[in-house]
Amino acid sequence: MKKNQLIIMLVSLFTSMLSFAQQPESQRPKVKVTGEIVEKTTNQPLEYATITLINTKNPKALAGGITNNKGEFSVDAAPGVYDIKIEFISFKVIEIKQKEITENINLGEFALSEDANQLNEVVVRAEKSTVEIKLDKKVYNVGQDMIVKGGTVSDVLDNVPSVSVDTEGNVSLRGSDNIRILIDGRPSNAINVAEALRQIPADAIDKVEVITNPSARYDAEGGSGLINIILKKGKNQGLNGTFIASTGIPETYGVSANANYKTEKLNYFTTAGYNYRTNEGGGLTNSQYFNPDGTPKSFLDETRDTERIRKNFNGRAGVEWVINPTTFWTNAINYQKNSGDDIDLINYNEFDANRNFTKATYRLNDGVAASENVEYTSNLIKNFNDKGHKLTVDASISRNTDDNNSIITGTQGKNNTLNNQVQKQVLLQADYVLPISEGSRFEAGYKGSFGDLNNEYFVLDGVGDRINSLSNTLEYKENINAFYTQFGAKIKNTKFSYLLGLRWEDTDIQVNLLDTKEFNTKKYNNLFPSAFVSYEISDQSNFTASYSKRLSRPRGRFMNPASNYSSNINIFQGNPDLDPSLTDKYDIGYIKRWDKVTFNTSAYFEDTKDVFSFVRSPTGRFENGIPVILSKPINLGKEQKFGFEFTLNYTPFKWWRINSNFNLYNVQTTGEHSYIDENDVVVTQNLDNKANSWYARINSKLTLPYKIDWQLTGMYNGEQKTAQGKSLAMFGMNTAFSKDILKDKATVAFNISDIFNSRIMKSYTYFENQTSYGEMQFRKRQFNLSFTYRFNKPKNEREKGSRGDNNDGGGEYPG
Incomplete structure (x- = not known):
């Protein structure tokens, strides 16, 4: 089955990278290979995609890495000729044969397309951590939190790092209620925000972003920062x-x-x-x-x-x-x-x-x-x-x-x-x-x-x-x-x-x-x-x-x-x-x-x-x-x-x-x-x-x-x-x-x-x-x-962000 192949692939990749990390200092990489991996139809960056470089003359000489939240990768490798493989679960693999690498090189952008067969067969997928810490914000993934099952958005927020909800439903960030609450990147239009948050079920929430120091792209309102509540939008075929x-x-x-x-x-x-x-x-x-x-x-x-x-x-x-x-x-x-x-x-x-x-x-x-x-x-x-x-x-x-x-x-x-x-x-x-x-x-x-x-x-x-x-x-x-x-x-x-x-x-x-x-x-x-x-x-x-x-x-x-x-x-x-x-x-x-x-x-x-x-x-x-x-x-x-x-x-x-x-x-x-x-x-x-x-x-x-x-x-x-x-x-x-x-x-x-x-x-x-x-x-x-x-929906599916979302860019660092 495909899931067994997936497990073998992950174990092999981990083992090879571990072996690579233990090589003597003299064999450590001397050139840097960079690039970007995105989803083909949406042009959205793919985080945690893998890139593997296999030396054609010495297959044991491996290099590899994963992409960051912007879909970017940076791999160090010894000069040589490599077969390059770009992979992400449920997407078609891209392979480049006999690529000569002698100096620092940017391979450009790779656009991966979905593999319909894998989408139907893959059951075991990488599970995100409940809390992702990024440079400009903290992202709290609601789907894996049992504490809020059957609860409301107020219950969700009360489990988010840096955020607290008092007994009257008022939300504060770092001890201050001087904040701005967004839903899908837009201000909440409710007359009574505290009451409105108690009415939205937790099961409708995909994740919560906490931005303590927003950039000029965001509303200036909210002295202590922003809380962005992102609603679920399924993306599977x-x-x-x-x-x-x-x-x-x-x-x-x-x-x-x-x-x-x-x-x-x-x-x-x-x-x-x-x-x-x-x-x-x-x-x-x-x-x-x-x-x-x-x-x-x-x-x-x-x-x-x-x-x-x-x-x-x-x-x-x-x-x-x-x-x-x-x-x-x-x-x-x-x-x-x-x-x-x-x-x-x-x-x-x-x-x-x-x-x-x-x-x-x-x-x-x-x-x-x-x-x-x-x-x-x-x-x-x-x-x-x-x-x-x-x-x-x-x-x-x-x-x-x-x-x-x-x-x-x-x-x-x-x-x-x-x-x-x-x-x-x-x-x-x-x-x-x-x-x-x-x-x-x-x-x-x-x-x-x-x-x-x-x-x-x-x-x-x-x-x-x-x-x-x-x-x-x-x-x-x-x-x-x-x-x-x-x-x-x-x-x-x-x-x-x-x-x-x-x-x-x-x-x-x-x-x-x-x-x-x-x-x-x-x-x-x-x-x-x-x-x-x-x-x-x-x-x-x-x-x-x-x-x-x-x-x-x-x-x-x-x-x-x-x-x-x-x-x-x-x-x-x-x-x-x-x-x-x-x-x-x-x-x-x-x-x-x-x-x-x-x-x-x-x-x-x-x-x-x-x-x-x-x-x-x-x-x-x-x-x-x-x-x-x-x-x-x-x-x-x-x-x-x-x-x-x-x-x-x-x-x-x-x-x-x-x-x-x-x-x-x-x-x-x-x-x-x-x-x-x-x-x-x-x-x-x-x-x-x-x-x-x-x-x-x-x-x-x-x-x-x-x-x-x-x-x-x-x-x-x-x-x-x-x-x-x-x-x-x-x-x-x-x-x-x-x-x-x-x-x-x-x-x-x-x-x-x-x-x-x-x-x-x-x-x-x-x-x-x-x-x-x-x-x-x-x-x-x-x-x-x-x-x-x-x-028709695996428990640990990795749902890609909606093309309709407009939640990015506020505090992201270029580079």
């Missing part, structure tokens, strides 16, 4: 696909399927799924109040129980058309519909100065949520030649609605809240790449993003009358036009590469409060330079240094002045007068590869002006004698962050793989905030703060007897001081088991999320006359069982 069913505790179940049908000219792909999810959570806030002389005045204990139920349908369908060998056009429609219930019960227990119980009250928020998102995307790629000269054009249009209505009942009466949002978004983008000479290229492009959001928020009292002080209608319009250019090259006869870029963005934002006739217009334009330098120490190690200027625009809940009214004494409210923050970002990195180990480390520094920060302050209002506290975002002033991070991939044995990530950082903020207290006195808070914190994650995957795979992941967030208190440390652990059945056509997986039920956000907050201790757990421990069935 013929009809193939996957079916997945899952169930869990608390009550959770779902079914999803993806199918792909590929012909010579057309590739049809579709994904559909339904999920019913129950998230049980809870929290508490214990507050102590003081008299002006510092003596205890009273105590208030709040306990909260939450249950969020979501019914979600996701659908995606598209077709990729090979117009001719150099032109590809992809069109797709994405549809998502969600509905659900939000139940939030808060019990209040009041005590006097001696902690004697005085009164109990409650507040029940019974909410109904519904959203519908529709998006059409189109992508056109024109390759002018096989050297990388190409034009890419993207367009998308979307419409999102999000409705949340609640009935709030309690000891003090009844209220209704209605929050209805409609968002429309149009995106246009063009990217042009021109190779100028060997090892250098020029890029330029344009991007236009045009959005319109209308948000109606009403709070009604017990008899149905609107409470004007808590209600508003927000109109938010955002138009952004951007141009960029960059040039990269590898300096001849050196090991240095560089990439220099400049981006210009013009922003026009309108934030209008229609009820109160408050109109805010913010217009600004900025230049965003970027620079990257790479030094190739050896084939196994590289050093990089980079700089970029980044920007963060306030959006969504940051800008919306609608109050979160689930608690009438702890209220959150957005700030429509927020200004964008600007960040100067520096990064120095080093990567080293051994046979079983890949080590990547970096030191980074971020200098941010007008940074967003949440502050809590008394409003001067009281509810039954209890002061009402308002939490809102402000432009604090300045923040400087210095950190050190390393990622380690270690494979001690074929059956055991370990990935780990560690991040240590120091944050220093400078600024102040003023508010008016209950006596109409202006109070100024000094919010200067210095804090150290660290974050660690380790993931172990090993194969047990009877071919049972076991995965265990642990993560730890260190304690961090804040300007108004501190956040306590948090630890969590997940585990999963999986077993292939039905001749490896199906897989059964069982996972436990938060084994010890310990992922609880805990914090202290200090005011002049009040201290509070709080806990919040968005999701309690969960159990999940899933069944996956594959048809």
Whole structure:
């Protein structure tokens, strides 16, 4: 069978290369053979393709190597006459006979075409590592991670190096939530990004790219970097696909399927799924109040129980058309519909100065949520030649609605809240790449993003009358036009590469409060330079240094002045007068590869002006004698962050793989905030703060007897001081088991999320006359069982990137 031939070929290649590596120094290679290997129909580089040189006079004298992520190879060989073989699994072999090599030579580009027979017969294929560490980004391959089976995108992101997701679903990178989230290279159009990520099933995700210092080709938004979520797109010839069913505790179940049908000219792909999810959570806030002389005045204990139920349908369908060998056009429609219930019960227990119980009250928020998102995307790629000269054009249009209505009942009466949002978004983008000479290229492009959001928020009292002080209608319009250019090259006869870029963005934002006739217009334009330098120490190690200027625009809940009214004494409210923050970002990195180990480390520094920060302050209002506290975002002033991070991939044995990530950082903020207290006195808070914190994650995957795979992941967030208190440390652990059945056509997986039920956000907050201790757990421990069935699709298939993707080039180093 072909698979046996494949195994023999790999063993022979490994043995011959090992023998070659053990030759005496005098017989070591003296000339360098280079070139590039791509896929013929798409012109996409093939990573891990092999090149073998066999000396015709001495067959034992072998040389060989594999391609990097750009499809490039570099092989050292002694001068002589060679038979050259170019190979990649499931592709036709290219052979060159009697090639005389006497000096350094570039063999040019080899275009491999698919072998239909091998595509139908090959079952065992090289399995990618769960985490790939590259110079400019980390790539997390989702398909092999059992922990996220039956989960959502939020679960996926919570297992990605450098990324963490808190109990409310907010995503942060290197400890900062100042990031930009992309889906297939485009910004997420969802109104509530955290909620949207919890609705997309993990099974729809192919991989996640983490780019901590993007180049000028990417949006300038995201002070701490970008996270690019890439959806699955099958590429195997013929009809193939996957079916997945899952169930869990608390009550959770779902079914999803993806199918792909590929012909010579057309590739049809579709994904559909339904999920019913129950998230049980809870929290508490214990507050102590003081008299002006510092003596205890009273105590208030709040306990909260939450249950969020979501019914979600996701659908995606598209077709990729090979117009001719150099032109590809992809069109797709994405549809998502969600509905659900939000139940939030808060019990209040009041005590006097001696902690004697005085009164109990409650507040029940019974909410109904519904959203519908529709998006059409189109992508056109024109390759002018096989050297990388190409034009890419993207367009998308979307419409999102999000409705949340609640009935709030309690000891003090009844209220209704209605929050209805409609968002429309149009995106246009063009990217042009021109190779100028060997090892250098020029890029330029344009991007236009045009959005319109209308948000109606009403709070009604017990008899149905609107409470004007808590209600508003927000109109938010955002138009952004951007141009960029960059040039990269590898300096001849050196090991240095560089990439220099400049981006210009013009922003026009309108934030209008229609009820109160408050109109805010913010217009600004900025230049965003970027620079990257790479030094190739050896084939196994590289050093990089980079700089970029980044920007963060306030959006969504940051800008919306609608109050979160689930608690009438702890209220959150957005700030429509927020200004964008600007960040100067520096990064120095080093990567080293051994046979079983890949080590990547970096030191980074971020200098941010007008940074967003949440502050809590008394409003001067009281509810039954209890002061009402308002939490809102402000432009604090300045923040400087210095950190050190390393990622380690270690494979001690074929059956055991370990990935780990560690991040240590120091944050220093400078600024102040003023508010008016209950006596109409202006109070100024000094919010200067210095804090150290660290974050660690380790993931172990090993194969047990009877071919049972076991995965265990642990993560730890260190304690961090804040300007108004501190956040306590948090630890969590997940585990999963999986077993292939039905001749490896199906897989059964069982996972436990938060084994010890310990992922609880805990914090202290200090005011002049009040201290509070709080806990919040968005999701309690969960159990999940899933069944996956594959048809005409091997478990470890290597799917090639879609020709319609436009995810490359941002931080790639030339050369």
